[in-house]
Amino acid sequence: MNRKHRLFISILLDAMLLALAVIFSYLIRFEAEVSEPFLAGIPYALLMVVGCSLAVFIRLKIYNCSWQYASTRELLLLTKAAALAMVTSWVLSFGSGALGLHPPIPSSIFILAGLLSLTAMGASRMAWYVYRHDTVKYQPHHKRTLVIGAGSAGRLVVKELLESPDTTLYPVAFLDDDPRKQKLTVMGVPIVGTRAVLQQTVQAYKIELIIIAIPSLEKRGVAELIGLCKRTGVQVKMLPRVSDMIEGKVTIEHIRDVQVEDLLGRDSVEINLQEISAYLQDKVVLVTGAGGSIGSELCRQISAFHPGSLLLLGHGENSIYAIEQELRRSFPHLELHPIIADIQDRNRIESVFQMYRPGIVFHAAAHKHVPLMEQNAVEAIKNNIFGTKNLAECADTYQVERFVSISTDKAVNPTSVMGATKRITELMIQSLDKQSMTKFVAVRFGNVLGSRGSVIPLFKQQIREGGPVTVTHPEMVRYFMTISEAVQLVIQAGAFAEGGEIFILDMGKPVKIADLAHDLIRLSGLEPGTDIQVVYTGIRPGEKLFEEILTQEEGATASKHQRIYVGKPTDFSYEDFSYVLRRLEQMTHSSYTPSLNEELLSLLHHIVPSYQGVGTR
Known part of the structure; x- marks a missing residue:
């Protein structure tokens, strides 16, 4: 009809x-x-x-x-x-x-x-x-569900569950900390107490799943509540965003699994929009590695600040095509230029700078997988060091205003080839900054949740497959950030750039990898060691138990942003540094032999004395 x-x-x-x-x-x-x-x-x-x-x-x-x-x-x-x-x-x-x-x-x-x-x-x-709106009746295959939060969001969740014939969840009780709501019922579902009686409620009502329906709760409160839920051994899901409430309805799709970022409990990043828009607006902005996890998020956030044009440079055609199409949908009036190029190709990179004359460069292209780069040291050196050198020298030649290079906490006292190459790129741009009109800076942070090759997607896949979940060492810890907050701070650090700084992002407290694995298993409604085994496989080549964020000589001073710190520049000569780099570059073009690999690692150690790689110990 x-x-x-x-x-x-x-x-x-x-x-x-x-x-x-x-x-x-x-x-x-x-x-x-x-x-x-x-x-x-x-x-x-x-x-x-x-x-x-x-x-x-x-x-x-x-x-x-x-x-x-x-x-x-x-x-x-x-x-x-x-x-x-x-x-x-x-x-x-x-x-x-x-x-x-x-x-x-x-x-x-x-x-x-x-x-x-x-x-x-x-x-x-x-x-x-x-x-x-026929109300769904409880069936044996339904999961008995506890909803935490009897406010607007909780009521909408229960309404959807009771009226959706396709759901396998059935609400049997509410918890809410508001004393005025105690012993009331909402849509026939009783409010049986506060979070203080969570464990008893799960047992008394035979709860099989918990839904946290408090989208306005601050991140620290969410983390605390998830911590309580973990102890019950019951699967936990949540309705995370206030924006879900704007349309006035909730669907089953809005109820999602708890993510690792929910466990971190950090407040949202606050950025100075006025500063950012001033240095990006109407500028030609180049992002390298634009198809990667960090690069693509950089492109999304930069696009919102109305650059004159955005250059999407990457080596993989599929990833560049994907981010280009996404940005054309989200920002139809933005001038985009997808560029397929290898940063190791100096002539190609120079032609890009000559044609487009970028004013701002965000350099996110890199080989980053630690164990893989231990087996392919030559490629890590060629891409991470000399690819960056090509970009940085072109930025100097064509008078780019700001060059922001993405670094890693693995560059501090590195034990891996990847970390050593990233430390050398930091030294490179610091030394080049001394003789250039371009403001060269680096931004250093830790692991990014959800990025390609990161441990969290691997854990989730292993849990879906029934285990085992593999952890390298029970005492291994890492710093974690979400992609979005890391990129927001990178863009903000670009606004602070005076030249030569290494900006260090505050990543909160380090997280034990084994704890993350156990948390993900429990939040899936399973018990570590019983339903899913956790297996320790040993530290892989190039890895270390603890990551650091500062070298001994850097120290750290506060910047204008509470989550960004500045490491002191290292004092050395660009001419001397360039000589050693030329020797390293010559070696990368030699025929590969085991002895050449040892020489390469020794030269890395010579440039970065704190690097202890194979053959340098």
Whole structure:
């Protein structure tokens, strides 16, 4: 049935109900014995009440309401429309009656007709609402679900669960910390206590799944609540975003698994939009590694600050194509230039700078997988060191305003080839900054949650497959950030750039990898060591137990942002540094032999004395 047919049927039904309301009003008013001349006035009363009411209903868009999703707002609108219709009808009747255009119509008829019609039309709409919302009955295959939070979000979650025939979740109880809500029921579901009785509630009600439905709760509070839920051994899901509430409804898709970032409990990053927009707006911005985890998020966030154009440079055509298409959908007016290029190709990189003349460069292209780069040291050196050298020297030649290089905490006292190459790139841009008009800076941070090759997606896959979950060492710890917060701080650090700084992002407290593995297993409703085994495989080549964020000589001073610190520049000569780099570059173009690999590692150690790689110990 199309909209026109539904509209016609709705108007016809309301006309019938309004007519019946007028007739019953006469019967009530005259106690079923309507005498002349009032009997002759019935047709006129019908005409005025029905006509005025339908006109008012159409004017107030009553027929645009979806009564399948009706709320008190729609009922109030219907009440307002019925009252206005009766007042309009009475005024019309009073005026036309004074002119002798029809027999008398008692004023009480309009009051009675208004009450009866409102009751009848409200009942008809509620009947449709009930018909379209059959409440789901508990079935043996349903998971007994506890909802934490009996506010707006919690009520919407329960409403969706009770009305969705496809869900396998059935709400049996609420928890809420508001003392005024205790011992009340919401949609038939009891509020049985506060979070203090979480463990007892899970046992008493045989809970199989917990849904945290407090989207306004700050991150620290979310982490604390998840910590309580973990102890129950029950699977935990949550409704995380206030934005889910904006549309006024919740669907099953909004209820998601707890993510690792929910466990970190850090407050959202606050950035200075005015500073950022000032240095990015209307500029030509180049992002290398634009198809990667960090690079693509850089592109998304930079696009919101209205650059003049955005250059998406990467080596993989599929990833560059994907981010280009996404940005064209999200920012249709932004000038985009996808560029397939290898940063190791100096001539190609120079042609890019010559053609587009970027004003700002964010360098996120790198080989980053630690054990893999231990086996492919030459490629790590060629890409991470000399690819960066090509970009940095082109930035100097073509007078780029700011060059922001993405580094890693693995560059501090490195034990891996990847870490050593990233430390050398830091030294490179610091030394180049001393003789260039370009402001060269590096931004150093730790592991990024959800990035390609990171440990969290691997853990989740292993849990889905039934285990085992593999952890390298029970005492290994790492710093973690979300991709979004890391990139926001990178962009903010670019605004602070004076030249030569290494900006260190505050990553909070380090997290034990084994604890993360156990948390993910428990939050999936499984028990480590019983349902899913945790196996320790040993530290891989190039890895270390603890990551650091500062070298001994750097120290750290605060910046204008509470989450960004500045490491002191290292003092050395670019000419001497360049000589050693030329020797390293010559070696990378030699035929590969095991002895060459040892020489490469020794030279890395010579440039970065704190590096202890194979053959240098």
